[in-house]
Amino acid sequence: MKKSKTIFALLLFATLWFSGLMAQDKVPSKIYTPKQLDMIESQRELVKQNREVFRNSLSEEQKNLLKDNSLSMKERQQALMKTLTDAQKEVLKGNRESLIKLKDAFSKSLTEKQKTALKLRKQNIKERREKLKDYKSGFDGRREKLKEKKQNVKQRVKKMKPKTKQ
Numbered sequence: 001m002k003k004s005k006t007i008f009a010l011l012l013f014a015t016l017w018f019s020g021l022m023a024q025d026k027v028p029s030k031i032y033t034p035k036q037l038d039m040i041e042s043q044r045e046l047v048k049q050n051r052e053v054f055r056n057s058l059s060e061e062q063k064n065l066l067k068d069n070s071l072s073m074k075e076r077q078q079a080l081m082k083t084l085t086d087a088q089k090e091v092l093k094g095n096r097e098s099l100i101k102l103k104d105a106f107s108k109s110l111t112e113k114q115k116t117a118l119k120l121r122k123q124n125i126k127e128r129r130e131k132l133k134d135y136k137s138g139f140d141g142r143r144e145k146l147k148e149k150k151q152n153v154k155q156r157v158k159k160m161k162p163k164t165k166q
Helices: 003-022 034-057 058-068 074-082 086-109 112-137 141-165
Strands: none
Touching: 034 086, 058 074
16 A cells, blocks of 8 residues: 555656646747748848849948948948949849838738737747846846845844944
């Protein structure tokens, strides 16, 4: 009888432990259809191709301007935009327009359920980023609370020291 209770307890413990491990393997729900995933992949490929075409159209002077680390990213972009030829500007404009068309087609293919799921995902990501930013900057009050606790400990120690001297 004692062995069966022990075995039962071990099995129960093992089952609970294993189910706890399985709970962490939560698979995110799939939002997109295979067709939509293909559309996303084609957008990525188009962006890569457009970048490659634009990079190949740059002169050596323009490439050196982009590699200049003495300037900030924004300054490099502004300096590059001033040196672009009309043909390069047209390439950039065409790239933007084709990408906008693809994004519009993709957004039209989304159902209301997918749109709400994406909005929720976006909101969750934004909240996580804000929490992380707050945590790193100390605005969540944790650092202040820790400082207060340290001060309280120091004050208690100071109060205790005169008593031990007497």
